[in-house]
Amino acid sequence: MDNIPRRSIDHGQRSSAPQSAQMAQPVPPVSVSSAPQPIRPSGEKVAKKNRRLKPLLIGLLGLIVIVGLIFGGLVVSGKFTGGTAIDSSKYQAVFLSNGQVYFGKLQNSSGEYLKLTNVFYLQTKTDPTAQNPQTTAAAGSNVELIKLGSEIHGPEDQMLISRSQVLFYENLKPDGRVSQSISNYVKK
Template sequence: MDLRQSPRPSGNRNYWTPQRSGTPAESPGMAAATTAPPGNPRTKLPWYRPTAASVILVVMLIAMSVLVITALGLSLFANSKGFWQYAVKQNQYQAVFLTNGQVYFGKIRSINAGYLNLADIYYLQAQQPVQPQANASPQTQSQPNLSLVKLGNEIHGPEDSMYIERSQILFWENLKTNGKVAQAIASYQKNKTP
């Protein structure tokens, strides 16, 4: 098989193509022409033509990077002071549930890494009669009568603000304005004497 350079009509590019010939190369110059070409330019893909697999890989890497950055940002934001400012509805009351079973109702003023500040505080107090009634059913006797108490009316006279350690808080939630606790607070505030 004799490899010779054949002219192409497509300009000044020369491509190596095999040509069949029954005679070997006739001159030393022709012998040099029969050596293998440096490479076929048609088989090489330029660096800017990505394959489908490389495009998919790049898209997946970018998507994963965006997800990781978003997750890190959200976790930092959730642990920062800013998250609580958006979660606490300032015009509503919140219920704060503690690890000892106590529940306080009030307005969350601030939260930091160590403490939650609660103001305008109320809590539930169970009032059971000293002597059970003789004609009451057993279910009625076991259910305590709950009343809402305003913090600050106790014997020791605390201020109406409380700092609760965050490790003692199970969770807190915003209260609806039409809920029983919020309505009882509104009723108390309406009926209190200055």
């Protein structure tokens, strides 16, 4: 029985060729693209190019690190605030995170504090004879500029303000109402 060729059934059709003959047929190669293959540089050229780029990349990385260290040093020392520069010839308005605003001459000091001298702040002046303080405030209360130092606890005319509490500061125009009021007070 071993010498008798066996026939296989392929999807319901009978094949007259032996099974081993069906599998031995060669498959023609299929070409996907007829485009020429790109020419690649030899390993020696690539190595030579990499040797030229390596010092350049190391130098560039070193330059970036040096610039970063210089910038970080300026920020930490307070010489670079990233915002408006303090104009020492003008007064500044300093806006704090608690809602308070102070006016005066602002200076960078070392560390985490700003120094404000010749300090003023705004205070709402209400009519003490009014029966309803809310109505008086809404009807047009007066705002006055108060010089630091006249309070009951008698502070000196300077403040050290934590940088973390400062939202922002502005240089004031010399002809603005606050600057003019401060100048008039100083002339007295």
